[in-house]
Amino acid sequence: MLRYLIALALLPLVLMLGSNGLVLAQSKQPNIRAAHALVLNGQGKPLISKNADQATPIASITKLMTAMVVLDAGQPLDQILKITKADRDTLKNTSSRLRFGGRLSRGKMLTISLSSSENRAAHALARHYPGGVKGFVQAMNQKAEALGMSHTRFADPTGLSPNNISTANDLAKLVQAAMDYPLIRRATTSTYNQVYPFKNRGPLEYRVTNRFLRNDNPNWEVLLSKTGYIREAGRCLVMRARTAGQDLTIILLKAQGKLTPYGDSNRIRKWLLQGNSQVAWQH
Template structure:
C-alpha cells in the first residue's frame, strides 16, 4: 500500500522526459579533446566526475571519469534496475525480518520494523530515496535471491551493458568491492531514468509508507538530495551514497532548457561538496550560449 503525504509531496513532472528514451551514451567511449568553452569549466572538487547531455551522449565535462572507485549506495541504482527488469511486482508485499537487519548491520539504521510488511513499491522508495539497506535486501529476497546472488546478477547486467570496470559484491553498496567509474555510473543512471517507475521514484522529494501488516507506524521519507532542492533547476532523478572507502557520491539528472543533463560525482571529501559540484556545473552550463566542448 503506498501513500503520498498530501500536498507535501512535491514531484517535478517534466514533459521533457521522453527525450531520455534515446540510446544511452556509450560508457566505454573516451571523449576527444576539443576547444575549451568561452567560460572556464567549473572547479569540480570531487576526485572523479562526468557531465553529459543525455539526449546526444555528448560529454560536456570529465575528470578522471574512467578511474574505478567504490561507489557506495549508487550501487542501489543497478540493484533497482535489475529488480524492475526482472519483473518485480510492485503491488505485492514483503515482511521485514531480523535477518534482513542483521545482513546490513554495518550500515545506517533502518526505520523499517521487523515483523511489518510493506509493499515492494514502498520498499523501492525506501531504497532509492533514503538508501535503506534493509529494504534493498528484502526486495532481493522477494525475488528469491541471496545478497550474493543479487550482486552477481547486477554484475552480469553491467557486463551486458558493456561496463567493463563495474562489478558488485553486495546489492547495497556497503562493500568496498562495489566499484564503477563516473562514466559507467552515468550509463547506469540513464538506464534508471529510462525506466518510468524508477525515474519517478528517484525524482520525489517526500514520500510516506504505511505497513500493510504489523505494528509499524507511517514513515515519512525525505530524499537524501534535499539540500539541492532549493535550486531552480528541475531534477529528473538523483541518488546519493556514502561509505568511508567511497566517500560522498552523487548521481543526478537535471533539465536545463529542456535538455536532460546527467552528472556523476565520486569520492567527494565533504557531504556538501558533491552538491556544490552539481551547483557549479549547472551555473556553468547556464552561462554557455551553446553546449560546451569536452574538457578533461
C-alpha cells in the first residue's frame, strides 16, 4: 500500500518530465508539422523545440542576412543599381518581373528582396558590393560567425542554393540581430510596394509574402518576417510577432504544404492560449 501511495504521489511529476529533462505540457502538445521548429518567448526562453539543432536548407530566409550585410556596408541607399543578365537565376531557373535593364535604388531593391523575395534584386545587391558576389558571400559567412551561428553556411545571396544551410537555433539568432535594423523591420512587414524600374512605363507592384500580413490577420502583430521556399528546403517561415499576449520568435523550417507554416503558427498560438507559456516542449 505504501508503494502504491508513493507511486500515485509521484505520477504528476513523471507526467511532467520528458526523457531529456524538459518540462512538457500537461495539455495536448501542438502538432507541429514543420520538420524543424523553435519558439522563443520575449525573454529568449524556448517554449517549443523540434529538431532545432539539425541543419537544413533555408531558401530565402537567407535574404535577412543579405540585407544585414548590405546595410553594414554603409553604401548609399539612394544609389541606382541596374539589373543585368548576371542577375539571372541559373540555379533554379526561376522567373522574375524585374527585367534586365531595370534600374532601382539600392533601398528599393532591398525592400522588394525582403518583402516579396525578389531574387534578381537580392543578387544585384550582392553584385554591387565591394568584392562582388564572392566577397558578399564571404561577408555573409563572417557575419554568421560573428553572431554565433555555428551551424550556418551561405553559398549565395538569394537562398536559391540548397547549400545555404542553418538550424532553427541559429536562425533565432539571425532574427534577433535583424530586429536591430529598422529598415529590415519595415521592409519585411510592408504589405505593398510599387517600384518603377523603367522610365515611361507603369509600376511593378509587389505584395508581402507573409500571409498573416497580407490578410491583415488580427491575431498576429508581425514585427519582422521572412518566408522561403525551394524544393530542398520546403516551406519556411521565420518571424518575430506578438500573439496570445506574448512576444515570440517563431522559426519553422521544411514544412511540406504552402499553408503549413501558418497552420503551425496558429496551432502554437492556440497552445499558448491554453496556458502553456511557461512550458518547454522538445521532441
